[in-house]
Amino acid sequence: MDHVKGGGRGVCNQQLTSGEEDDMMMTMMDLRRGPWTVEEDFTLINYIAHHGEGRWNSLARCAGLKRTGKSCRLRWLNYLRPDVRRGNITLEEQLLILELHSRWGNRWSKIAQHLPGRTDNEIKNYWRTRVQKHAKQLKCDVNSKQFKDTMRYLWMPRLVERIQAAAAAGPNSSTTAMATTTTATTTSNSNYQFNNMINNVDIIGSGQVMQLPQPNNLSSHYGGGVQMNPSSSTSLITPENSSTAASSDSFTAQFSPVSDLTTDCYNYPVNNQDYYQPNTNQLSYGETLTSPTGYFNQGLDFQVVMDQNNTWMDGGDVSDNLWNAEDVWFLQQQLNNNI
DNA sequence: AATTCTTTCAACCGCGCTTTG
DNA sequence: CCAAAGCGCGGTTGAAAGAAT
Incomplete structure (x- = not known):
C-alpha cells in the first residue's frame, strides 16, 4: 500500500448522532471510523475476492469488518478496486x-x-x-x-x-x-x-x-x-x-x-x-x-x-x-x- | 530549525432514489 | 402498496504533507 496523504476524518469510535442507519449501527456496534488500516484493507479485498461485491452492510458484517457498509463500499470503489487509477490527472x-x-x-x-x-x-x-x-x-x-x-x-x-x-x-x-x-x-x-x-x-x-x-x-x-x-x-x-x-x-x-x-x-x-x-x-x-x-x-x-x-x-x-x-x-x- | 499557512484528498454526511420483504 | 433497508451521489470536513516565512 503506497503512502497515503491526507488524513480524512480522525480515527475514533465516537458516539454519533442518531438518525442515520449507519450511525445507529455505529452506535450499537461500536464501529470504526477514519482511515482504514492495512489489515482492514486486506480483509475487505480478501472477502470481495472470494465472495464478490454485494450488499455492503451484510458484506461488512460477514467479513468481520467493524465498518459500515457505506464505508466499505467507498473504500473499495475509491481505493482498493484493482482497476482504480490514482496519481496525476493526465x-x-x-x-x-x-x-x-x-x-x-x-x-x-x-x-x-x-x-x-x-x-x-x-x-x-x-x-x-x-x-x-x-x-x-x-x-x-x-x-x-x-x-x-x-x-x-x-x-x-x-x-x-x-x-x-x-x-x-x-x-x-x-x-x-x-x-x-x-x-x-x-x-x-x-x-x-x-x-x-x-x-x-x-x-x-x-x-x-x-x-x-x-x-x-x-x-x-x-x-x-x-x-x-x-x-x-x-x-x-x-x-x-x-x-x-x-x-x-x-x-x-x-x-x-x-x-x-x-x-x-x-x-x-x-x-x-x-x-x-x-x-x-x-x-x-x-x-x-x-x-x-x-x-x-x-x-x-x-x-x-x-x-x-x-x-x-x-x-x-x-x-x-x-x-x-x-x-x-x-x-x-x-x-x-x-x- | 521552528512555526505558520496552504494544499491535497480520503473519508464522512445527508439526502434522495431504488430495492426488498 | 407500504415501510424499512440498502445504495449511490454530491457536498463537506479535517488530518497530514508540503511550502512559505
Whole structure:
C-alpha cells in the first residue's frame, strides 16, 4: 500500500448522532471510523475476492469488518478496486473533465464513467482543488460565464496544444504518459483512445477554424475503447472531423469551443446571479475577452495569447500549471478594462 | 530549525432514489 | 402498496504533507 496523504476524518469510535442507519449501527456496534488500516484493507479485498461485491452492510458484517457498509463500499470503489487509477490527472483527462463538466456540471459519477479507473471522488477533488483554485485567482465564480468562457477559449485550447506537443515529443513524453499510477490497472480500463480528439478548433464558431498542428495521433498510445455518448449535441466542427470521428468503438472526446454554449454546455439555472445575463448596452466579459469575436476583433492573436508563456508548456506538474501568472494578470487586466 | 499557512484528498454526511420483504 | 433497508451521489470536513516565512 503506497503512502497515503491526507488524513480524512480522525480515527475514533465516537458516539454519533442518531438518525442515520449507519450511525445507529455505529452506535450499537461500536464501529470504526477514519482511515482504514492495512489489515482492514486486506480483509475487505480478501472477502470481495472470494465472495464478490454485494450488499455492503451484510458484506461488512460477514467479513468481520467493524465498518459500515457505506464505508466499505467507498473504500473499495475509491481505493482498493484493482482497476482504480490514482496519481496525476493526465492532460487528456483534464481536457475531458473540463469538457464533460461543461456539459453536465457537477455530475461527478457521470463524468467518472468516461474516465476509466478514475473515481467520482477523485474528479471532484481535482475540480475543487485545481479548477476552483484558478477561478479564485481570477476572482470570478467557477460557475460564472467569465470563467467558463475562459476555460473554453483559453484553457482548453492550451491543453490541446500541450497534448499535441507532448504527442509530438514522443510516447515517452511525461505529459502524454498515462497517469503515474500507483496502483495496478487492468488492461481493459487503462487503455483508451482519444481518437480524433481535436484536429481543428473552431475558434470563431461559424467555420473559422483554428488549424492546430495535426496531432501525432493521440490515440496511438492507447488501445481499446471507451464509449461516449455519440448523440451528444456537442460536436466538433468540421465535416472531415465528424467523419473521422465516426469510429464506432473509439472514444471520441470531442469538444468545440463554440459548441452550443447556450444549450448543453451552459445549461445552468437562470437565477444564478453569476451566470451570463444578456446585456445589450455593454459588452460582457465573454464578448470582450474570451469569446471568439472578442479576441479577434481586438486584434488579439489567439495563438499569441496562448504562447505568451512557454513555460506553461514545459515540464512541471502535469496536473497543475493550468494558469500561470501572466495568464492571470492578462485576464484580470481584461476584466478591469471591461467591467 | 521552528512555526505558520496552504494544499491535497480520503473519508464522512445527508439526502434522495431504488430495492426488498 | 407500504415501510424499512440498502445504495449511490454530491457536498463537506479535517488530518497530514508540503511550502512559505
